[in-house]
Amino acid sequence: MSQSPSEESSTTPPATPVSPSAGVLYVGIDLGTSRTSVAASNGVRVTLASYVGYPKDVVSKKLLQRDVLYGDDAIEHRLSLDLYRPLEHGVLKASEEGSAEDAGNLRAARDLLIEAIHRARPRKDELVYAVIGAPAQASITSKNAIVGIARDCVDSVMLCSEPFAVAYGQDMLDDVLVIDIGAGTVDLCRMHGTMPEDTDQITLETAGDFVDGKLAELVRENHPGAQFSDRMLKDIKERHSSVAEVMQPVLVTLPVAGKPTEFDMTAEIQAASRAIVPPIVDGLGKLVGSFDPEFQERLKGRVLLAGGGSQIKGLDLAIEREMVERLGGGKVSRIEEPLYGGANGALKIAHDMPEEFWEKLK
Ligand SMILES: Nc1ncnc2c1ncn2[C@@H]1O[C@H](COP(=O)(O)OP(=O)(O)OP(=O)(O)O)[C@@H](O)[C@H]1O
Ligand SMILES: [Mg+2]
Known part of the structure; x- marks a missing residue:
């Protein structure tokens, strides 16, 4: 399956890592529905799709050779996995006393956060202090659930509202x-x-899922023979989306009854993006x-x-x-780095926050 570059996990060293307090790795985390991004004081920045998958049975476990898969890796092998997207509108889908599905989501959210921190590469002897951006309107229950799962993976945690983190990162309050x-x-x-x-x-x-839906609707209407999956259309959108008055023609190859065929999707992309x-x-x-x-x-x-x-x-x-x-x-x-706006801002808050504001967990 083709992977969209923006959905891949990636690590980009920034120009100037911020100097951390000795022995503490500060991390800013943006827990999103589709992507989790992390910016850390050691200079690591990582983003991974917010998916977690567990092998369905012994066969898939033997085949995959792993107990848990994350991000695009999990999406790619979804047929062999119990796949979770644990955040909905950036809010934890589960509550502590919920159903089996809730418990699965909680576990997935915890594993996602552990993996995100792991990818920030803390040293063994370092304490991890995290600021996590939660949607501004997240309920107290949801915030408590996020702090609850953070307990298992960091030494100290603070939640902040996501747009606040974005604005803080730009020094515009x-x-x-x-x-x-x-x-x-x-x-x-x-x-x-x-x-x-x-x-x-x-x-x-x-938002983005809505644009995908709109695009699917238009493609079905205007190119009835074209075969595609949600993911294929999302990739096309991420590569070509535009609301410009004049745009480059968007020519896309999709199968028609198994035969690769070229379609002009300029109008559909433009209309879906403009919506x-x-x-x-x-x-x-x-x-x-x-x-x-x-x-x-x-x-x-x-x-x-x-x-x-x-x-x-x-x-x-x-x-x-x-x-x-x-x-x-x-x-x-x-903003300059749209995918890291929340995480960068959260990291900046972490740096500026006096010691007494941190909730110690261990
Ligand atoms: N180049 C692009 N052009 C248009 N849309 C894009 C592009 N790259 C990513 N997207 C869209 O951005 C959306 C994901 O954005 P982001 O990672 O900020 O979401 P999120 O924080 O996980 O979601 P939410 O804020 O709803 O919890 C997806 O719909 C994705 O298709
Ligand atoms: Mg977001």
Whole structure:
């Protein structure tokens, strides 16, 4: 199976690792529905798909030679695995006292976190202090569950709201609007120098999975013979998505009754990508309109785009254009490393946090 480059686990040494306190490895973690990203004070940055799989039986275990598979590896071998995607909208799917499925999800979430930390390569003698970004609107139960699983893998932990981490990473904490476009949700959050409250946030379901669904619908309608899987379409989207007025033709080869055939999917890709713009601008309008009128203009001028879905080509300009039309102005910037925005910000919080704020676990 072909792998999308953005879904692979990868380790990228940054230009300048931050100097950690002796004996402590600080890690910032973004636990997402589709991807878990980690930025650590030793310079390691890793991202892996948020999937965990366990061999179904002795045959598959013998074949795979492993007890647990993670990320793309797990997706690739899914037919031989009990496969879990333990986070839904970035919230743990399970509660401590839940069903067998809940227990499976909890175990998978714990294993995912252990693996993410392991890939940050802590030294044997190092303590691990983690800041984990949770969705801004995550319930207390879900936050407790995340702290609960963190207990088994780190020495000290703090949770922070995900958009707060993104804004903190950019040194923009007052009068800024963060748009985090993930797989399951688009989270819009208004920041004004304090921790965001419920009224500062809007969550939309029109995120990456929604674009995939829309694209599948259009391809089925316009190219009835084309055969594809969800993953194949997602790969096509990640390679070509664009909301630009004029885009390069998107020519894709898909089988028709087993025979590779070329299709022009320019129009479908453009329409599916564009579908996420109007709901975002609706949400921005609500957050701006209910803000102190004196600061509304400033807020509109400081919109930050983050998350994997923000990589759609031309998206910043398209949102800006629609803001100008409907809200009378707007300035949208894309953060530099959209996939690591949450993790980088969480790492920065970890560094700046005084010792007494850490919850010690062991
Ligand atoms: N180049 C790209 N163009 C368009 N979309 C992309 C691109 N790369 C990744 N995506 C999409 O971004 C989404 C994943 O983004 P991200 O990793 O931020 O999500 P997440 O944090 O796991 O999800 P959530 O925030 O909903 O929990 C997926 O829908 C994926 O297809
Ligand atoms: Mg996310």
